[in-house]
Amino acid sequence: MNKFHLAVRLGLGAHGIFHVVEFGLNVVEGAAMSATFTLLSGMLMLAGAFIDHQHHSGAAVPEHSH
Numbered sequence: 001m002n003k004f005h006l007a008v009r010l011g012l013g014a015h016g017i018f019h020v021v022e023f024g025l026n027v028v029e030g031a032a033m034s035a036t037f038t039l040l041s042g043m044l045m046l047a048g049a050f051i052d053h054q055h056h057s058g059a060a061v062p063e064h065s066h
Contacts, residue, residue, distance in 0.1 A: 009049050016045030 019042025026035035 012045050012049035016042045016049060018042075019045060 019038050023035050023039040023042060026032075026038055
């Protein structure tokens with residue numbers, strides 16, 4: 001894996017973690033709408049990091065057969 005992909009994966013993961021922490025702060029403050037959008041953003045960032053990791057680690061993703 002090249003350094004660019006590693007930096008992107010680490011950046012997405014860190015950004016996702018920051019959003020999850022921000023979600024917790026929004027819940028404590030009682031900001032339900034902000035908490036919802038923040039949690040969705042955080043999950044999207046973490047999913048991007050996870051997908052990038054799977055894609056570059058050679059892990060096979062099972063395909064659905066119909």
